[in-house]
Amino acid sequence: MKSKILILILALCVVAGASAKSRGVKFRSLDVKEFARYIERGDVVLVDVRTSEEFDAGHITGVDRNLDVRSATFFKDYQSLPKDKRIAVYCKGGGRSKQVAGVLAGNGYKVVELSVGYDGWVKAGGATEK
Template sequence: MKRFYILGVAMGMSAFLSSLFGCHVSDGDFRSLSVAEFKEYIADTAVVRLDVRTAEEYAEGHIAGAVNIDVLQPDFKQKSKAVLPKGKTIVLYCRSGKRSKKAARILSELHYKVVELDGGYMEWTKAGQ
């Protein structure tokens, strides 16, 4: 009986800690969109397109009209605050989706409305965009 009690306490504690420290792919105030959804979203001229890859990656090809701010640079927050308007939705992408999720979390914490392209520029070009 004591063994079941300890097991129950351990499971309860594990669930509690998971809820506190659990990881979610897109928690925060941003959404991850498929290529088709992203294409519809960026058709709105009121959104700001943001490429968070390196300048070299951006120069090799990017979505038309996208501003480039490298999320891996230490001044990403400062540049974003200086360039991105608070009142507009920021639609962003990277190469594969990993850096864009990082950027989306950062920008969400800065109270921007953010949408990111799941799968990144690779999925965008693979879909023929």
């Protein structure tokens, strides 16, 4: 049952992201260097959209929120993000963060995402913590 709910949530994210793109809603995909510069700004909320297990194993230093896109409460949880700040999202490899960025942008958030995800960040020597 839990896997069916997760599949439904991911399908909704894909549809919402595709719908946002078709409406011309935009977000930027940044490489590691651009993302690092972006999150160094003081007006950015850094959001990890991986599972809590992935988050606990290690995350980008300074992350503000862990919002698991696979959680049954994701669509309620993301609404607590401030719309007056820029949102920077990342996941493990870039797939989930692109979906989330589409959902957020489609709902009025100013958002960027890390194109290579946490794995690319680590490979490039980005700062991490547990």
